[in-house]
Amino acid sequence: MSKDRLTTVLESWEAVIGLEIHTELTSLNTKMFCGCPVQFGGESNTRVCPVCLGMPGALPVPNESAVEATILAGLALDCRISRWSQFHRKNYFYPDMPKDYQISQYDLPFCVGGGVNVEIDGDGCAQRLDRAAVGADPDGTYTTRIGITRIHLEEDTGKMVHVGGSEGRIAGATHSLVDFNRAGTALMELVSEPEIRTPEEARRFAQKVRLVFLTLGVSDCNMEEGSMRVDANVSLRRRGDIEFGVKAEVKNMNSFKALHDALAYEILRQGDVLDAGGTIDQETRHWDAGKKRTSSLRSKEYAHDYRYFPEPDMVPFTFDDEYIDRLRARLPELPDARGSRYMAEYGLPKHDAAVLSGDLELGDYFEQVVEGVGVPLARAAANLVLGDFSAYLNAAGSTPTDADVGPRKLARLIQLVDDGTISGKQAKEVFAEMVATGEKPRQIIDRLGMRQVSDSGAIEEVVDRVLASNAAQVAEYRAGKHGLLGFFVGAVMREMGGQANPAVVNEILHARLDA
Amino acid sequence: MAISEEQVRHVATLARLGLRDEQVAELQVELNDILVQIDRIQALDLTGVEPTTHAAAITNVTRPDVVRPCLPRSEALRNAPEQQDGAFLIPKFGG
Incomplete structure (x- = not known):
């Protein structure tokens, strides 16, 4: 599956993609409609009660914090909060759902409308063939607004293990085991408008939504463990057409890469079918990350007919201005605002601001470093955090939160460069030692006998010696070969064991040579 | 009549009723009688009149987000026709 093939298909076909993002509210103490605790894993059926087991007569009562979390998500994503809202029953049979209906929301969800701006840069820009028309920069970078249709609240299902088939698949299984620990966990469903046009846009949109939810602290959004699940509806239409084609729903992508790759595959598959004069079946398809393809679930289920009706066990919700304003006041600084602040207050370049505000933990870490060094050194802090520190995180497979080098130590290192104790080059060495030994920068500098000599008297002495013993080069330099400056700097630094302040060395060399 | 035989069979299928x-x-007849009342x-x-x-x-x-006691697992599984490893065992389905 090459990128070229994707481009070829996208030249004649435009992809129309909408996402459904299910997020378990893992930050809650309890489930959506009962007091059973919310946790991942553990012994089967140990966190269940009559409500989440669907026992007759058990009465579900909504978790107020789950409702608040959903309204917060809506406010963070520019949605309108419904004045009048309620739960509905969605009726279908499946063994992981004990009541044979799911309490969900139908025509009166908590949040309606909204959207996020998604920035596309790098290789992914090429997938958007009409990027010039959407205002792309010369390097291809563009921003697109993806609308949100709605955000509603519902309950999660239990989990099944299929026994006797291959790889735990239901096909060929002899029986299944059901664990209802997850059943009834609050599940927030976000539905996007079908305004996504490329796999890369889908990935960036989902990443942005995840970042907002992480910032709000409503979920750990762990795609591998399934606390965030992204399904995609994708169809193709001829470029220039207005009407949508027949769509397929793709499921089982448990990483952002899988989401991207599954969509790229599905666009190629549908393009091939349509180019050959075939038609697309409206069906659910399963992404197999190992085989890198989607396949039809061929479920024998009947056509969906959920017969939604208002949940009689629960009264409706009204949200007035006071309630909404109270929650709005609880919103933390959101990623876009954070990025803008980094540019405006710290003077960071756009790219650096985007990377730091695009990663909640890294952004928090960066801010702690800035707290230590002060705003005037924020750019130096960004350079170190995005440079050596990020390289170390990648190499160590670590996260900012559990990094061996804390923000206070990093701040100290920046200060030691700023006050001239060591050079930027020496700082790299010190950082490597900090990672290796866990020592404080000062200890390392003392241990290694590192000193940066800024005393111009001492440097002048060495400069004069170096110039005297390289008379030929001095003559060449003065005759116009200014590239030799580096040669002199190197010679002085060598002479001084790398401890001279390069800025002072440069200054003195210029004074002597250009005189 | 307002409800056809076919619709009755469809609704029965959705409700997993074998009629x-x-x-x-x-x-x-009975469903149509109900519809007459409607x-x-x-x-x-x-x-x-507001709907x-x-x-x-x-x-x-609503209720506060506070943990309450769960059922002991033996209680939760007591009515299960079959169980295995603390889970409800269900026969082969779908697939």
């Missing part, structure tokens, strides 16, 4: 032919005929309600002049889904005029009933 004999004579039961389908009986239910078709028609009478729909014929009422309800100008100025409602509940009899009680109360809203926003």
Whole structure:
């Protein structure tokens, strides 16, 4: 599956993609409609009660914090909060759902409308063939607004293990085991408008939504463990057409890469079918990350007919201005605002601001470093955090939160460069030692006998010696070969064991040579 | 009649009910009787009456996010026809 093939298909076909993002509210103490605790894993059926087991007569009562979390998500994503809202029953049979209906929301969800701006840069820009028309920069970078249709609240299902088939698949299984620990966990469903046009846009949109939810602290959004699940509806239409084609729903992508790759595959598959004069079946398809393809679930289920009706066990919700304003006041600084602040207050370049505000933990870490060094050194802090520190995180497979080098130590290192104790080059060495030994920068500098000599008297002495013993080069330099400056700097630094302040060395060399 | 035999069979399928032919005929009559009552309600002049889904005029009933005791697993599984490793064992389905 090459990128070229994707481009070829996208030249004649435009992809129309909408996402459904299910997020378990893992930050809650309890489930959506009962007091059973919310946790991942553990012994089967140990966190269940009559409500989440669907026992007759058990009465579900909504978790107020789950409702608040959903309204917060809506406010963070520019949605309108419904004045009048309620739960509905969605009726279908499946063994992981004990009541044979799911309490969900139908025509009166908590949040309606909204959207996020998604920035596309790098290789992914090429997938958007009409990027010039959407205002792309010369390097291809563009921003697109993806609308949100709605955000509603519902309950999660239990989990099944299929026994006797291959790889735990239901096909060929002899029986299944059901664990209802997850059943009834609050599940927030976000539905996007079908305004996504490329796999890369889908990935960036989902990443942005995840970042907002992480910032709000409503979920750990762990795609591998399934606390965030992204399904995609994708169809193709001829470029220039207005009407949508027949769509397929793709499921089982448990990483952002899988989401991207599954969509790229599905666009190629549908393009091939349509180019050959075939038609697309409206069906659910399963992404197999190992085989890198989607396949039809061929479920024998009947056509969906959920017969939604208002949940009689629960009264409706009204949200007035006071309630909404109270929650709005609880919103933390959101990623876009954070990025803008980094540019405006710290003077960071756009790219650096985007990377730091695009990663909640890294952004928090960066801010702690800035707290230590002060705003005037924020750019130096960004350079170190995005440079050596990020390289170390990648190499160590670590996260900012559990990094061996804390923000206070990093701040100290920046200060030691700023006050001239060591050079930027020496700082790299010190950082490597900090990672290796866990020592404080000062200890390392003392241990290694590192000193940066800024005393111009001492440097002048060495400069004069170096110039005297390289008379030929001095003559060449003065005759116009200014590239030799580096040669002199190197010679002085060598002479001084790398401890001279390069800025002072440069200054003195210029004074002597250009005189 | 408003509800066809085919619709009765469809609804029965959705509800996972296995009906004999004579039961389908009986239910078709009964469901249509219910619809006649609905028609009478729909014929009422309800100008100025707000639609409602509940009899009680109360809203926003919630509970605090506080953990309450769960069932012991033996209790949770007590009515399970079959169980294995603490899970409900169910026969082969779908697939």
